[in-house]
Amino acid sequence: MLMAQFADFTEVDKFVADFEHVVKHPIKERSSVYYTGVDLGTACTVVATLDENRRPVAGRYLYPEKPIVRDGMVVDYIGAVNIVRHMKEEIEEELGTELEFGAAAIPPGTDTLDGGAVKNVTESAGFTITNLQDEPTAANNLLNIKNGAVVDIGGGTTGISIIKDGKVIFTDDEATGGTHFSLVLAGAYKESFEEAELYKRDPKNHEEIFPVLRPTVQKVAQIIKDMVQGYDVDELVLVGGSCCLKGIEKEIESWTGIPTHKPQNPLFITPLGIALSCTDQPKF
Numbered sequence: 001m002l003m004a005q006f007a008d009f010t011e012v013d014k015f016v017a018d019f020e021h022v023v024k025h026p027i028k029e030r031s032s033v034y035y036t037g038v039d040l041g042t043a044c045t046v047v048a049t050l051d052e053n054r055r056p057v058a059g060r061y062l063y064p065e066k067p068i069v070r071d072g073m074v075v076d077y078i079g080a081v082n083i084v085r086h087m088k089e090e091i092e093e094e095l096g097t098e099l100e101f102g103a104a105a106i107p108p109g110t111d112t113l114d115g116g117a118v119k120n121v122t123e124s125a126g127f128t129i130t131n132l133q134d135e136p137t138a139a140n141n142l143l144n145i146k147n148g149a150v151v152d153i154g155g156g157t158t159g160i161s162i163i164k165d166g167k168v169i170f171t172d173d174e175a176t177g178g179t180h181f182s183l184v185l186a187g188a189y190k191e192s193f194e195e196a197e198l199y200k201r202d203p204k205n206h207e208e209i210f211p212v213l214r215p216t217v218q219k220v221a222q223i224i225k226d227m228v229q230g231y232d233v234d235e236l237v238l239v240g241g242s243c244c245l246k247g248i249e250k251e252i253e254s255w256t257g258i259p260t261h262k263p264q265n266p267l268f269i270t271p272l273g274i275a276l277s278c279t280d281q282p283k284f
Helices: 010-024 077-095 117-125 135-143 178-189 193-201 203-228 248-256 266-277
Strands: 035-041 045-050 058-060 099-108 127-132 146-155 160-164 167-174 236-239
Touching: 010 058, 010 135, 010 266, 035 077, 035 266, 045 077, 045 135, 045 266, 058 077, 058 266, 077 117, 099 117, 099 135, 099 266, 117 127, 127 135, 127 160, 127 266, 135 146, 135 160, 135 167, 135 266, 146 203, 160 203, 167 203, 178 193, 178 203, 193 203, 236 248, 236 266
Parallel strands: 035 099, 099 127, 146 236
Antiparallel strands: 035 045, 045 058, 146 160, 160 167
C-alpha cells in the first residue's frame, strides 16, 4: 500500500526566512531585472521583491490603520494606492533602482467583481502589471503542490485552489477569515476590534484564545469541507495570515478528516508566490 506523500516545506520555509531577513537587510547588489508581488490584504498588505534569480532581495509589510480591503474587495482605492506606492518607493530607495514590473492577486472568483480594482491599484502605484492570479493559485507558485488543495485564509476571505497533477481544477472563495476571529475575540473580551486584532497576532496568546475562537475556526473548516466535496483531496495546505494561529491546522484536519499542514510562516506565502508569478512582459 502506497503512503501519501505530503508537502515538504523545507525549501519553502527557507525562502520565507530569506524574505523576512531582507525586509530588514535588503540585498543591494544590482540585478538586471526585479520582480515584485503585491498582496492587498484585509489585515496586512505585503510587497515582496525578487531579483533576476528569483531570490528575495527586499520587501515591506504593513497593517493599515484603516481597512483598504474588506472581504476581499478594495474599499479604499486611494488609501491602497498610497500604501503600495509608499512601500514601492521605500524599496526603490533601498535598492537604488526603479521597480518596473509587478504582479498581484485576488480572491478566487472575484475577477469580474474586483480584479480590475486590484489591477488598477497596482498600476496606479507605479508598476507595469504582468500577472493577476487568484490568491491560493499564486501561493502554489511557491508551495509547488502537485496534488491537494491550497487554502488561503486571509483577513476577510477563505479561498481554495484544488490541484490535480500540478494543474488547478477548481477554485472557490467565501467571505470568512481572520476579521471574524477578531470580532469574536472583541466580543468575548469586551474590548475594541483593534485591541482584539493586536492580541490575536501575538503568538504568546494563542493557547489562551483558541478555545474562544474554536467555533469560528470550525466554521472555516466547514467552508473548506464543503468546497472540497466531490473532489479527491489528499492534503490541505494552509496559507494566509490567519493560519498563523497556533493549532488551526489540527482543528481543520479534525473537522474535515483531511491531513492538514502549514509552512512555518503562512503570512508571506501568497505574496512571495505572487512575486514568483511576475514576469518582465506586460500582460494587459
